[in-house]
Amino acid sequence: MLELKEITKIIGDKIILRNFSLALAPGESVAVIGPNGAGKSTFFKLAAGLMQPTSGEILLNGEQIKKKTHLLKKRIGYLGHESFLYSALTPLENLRFYGKLYKVKNIEEKGMELLKAVGLHYFKDIPIRSFSRGMIQRLAIARVLLTEPDFLLLDEPHTGLDQEAVSLLNLLIKERQEKGIAILLISHDFEQVIQVCERVLILNKGRVVEDKSIDHQRGLMPFKNWYEAAVSGK
Numbered sequence: 001m002l003e004l005k006e007i008t009k010i011i012g013d014k015i016i017l018r019n020f021s022l023a024l025a026p027g028e029s030v031a032v033i034g035p036n037g038a039g040k041s042t043f044f045k046l047a048a049g050l051m052q053p054t055s056g057e058i059l060l061n062g063e064q065i066k067k068k069t070h071l072l073k074k075r076i077g078y079l080g081h082e083s084f085l086y087s088a089l090t091p092l093e094n095l096r097f098y099g100k101l102y103k104v105k106n107i108e109e110k111g112m113e114l115l116k117a118v119g120l121h122y123f124k125d126i127p128i129r130s131f132s133r134g135m136i137q138r139l140a141i142a143r144v145l146l147t148e149p150d151f152l153l154l155d156e157p158h159t160g161l162d163q164e165a166v167s168l169l170n171l172l173i174k175e176r177q178e179k180g181i182a183i184l185l186i187s188h189d190f191e192q193v194i195q196v197c198e199r200v201l202i203l204n205k206g207r208v209v210e211d212k213s214i215d216h217q218r219g220l221m222p223f224k225n226w227y228e229a230a231v232s233g234k
């Protein structure tokens with residue numbers, strides 16, 4: 001269980017998150033949506049231990065997260081806006097590097113398996129400096145999955161992906177969810193939110209303004225209408 005309890009984050013004189021609470025149980029998949037600047041990425045950085053809250057506490061299975069420890073990094077897979085990949089290395093070398101860092105067993109086998117899963121195995125030996133944005137994103141996804149984290153925090157993971165890669169990613173997320181891995185997803189693409197998640201939070205100006213289960217029968221338009229009404233306060 002990953003719990004954020006009454007988190008407030010202030011940077012300078014700006015309140016970025018106000019009294020934010022969330023409990024994420026194994027196998028849950030929660031989308032976090034909201035306008036630009038609402039505080040979504042900041043919330044993920046706090047949950048991943050990359051930033052400290054101004055007040056409140058973050059607990060991983062009941063234990064307080066104070067800083068980004070090695071164990072924490074392994075348990076929480078965070079995909080942010082930066083890929084954290086090395087451009088001089090090939091996809092396989094990048095995965096090997098991270099695998100060694102986090103003491104992953106069977107790196108070669110797992111690395112190849114993941115490169116296949118994200119559709120990059122034909123490019124495994126080419127330095128990634130020549131890769132397109134979508135190819136880099138595919139590899140960044142493989143990197144995050146390499147350590148088999150219990151919690152996946154995916155900040156706009158579909159960005160730059162083509163239709164094939166979007167389907168591959170959604171499949172990878174669903175497979176992990178079925179194994180009991182908890183998923184948090186930030187996305188502006190509501191079609192993917194409905195595809196992947198069971199629950200949705202709307203963040204607006206650093207506050208949770210809605211938190212509900214997604215009704216998959218209702219489709220995209222009612223979802224968009226509900227969102228518009230929530231963020232405009234109507």
Ligand SMILES: Nc1ncnc2c1ncn2[C@@H]1O[C@H](COP(=O)(O)OP(=O)(O)OP(=O)(O)O)[C@@H](O)[C@H]1O
Binds near residue numbers: 037041
């Ligand atoms: N390191 C920082 N220093 C100052 N302000 C920051 C910092 N990080 C975030 N902010 C501010 O916090 C607010 C929330 O930013 P955040 O990136 O969390 O929003 P977001 O909901 O993820 O937005 P987007 O949908 O555009 O990605 C913004 O006003 C941003 O300028």
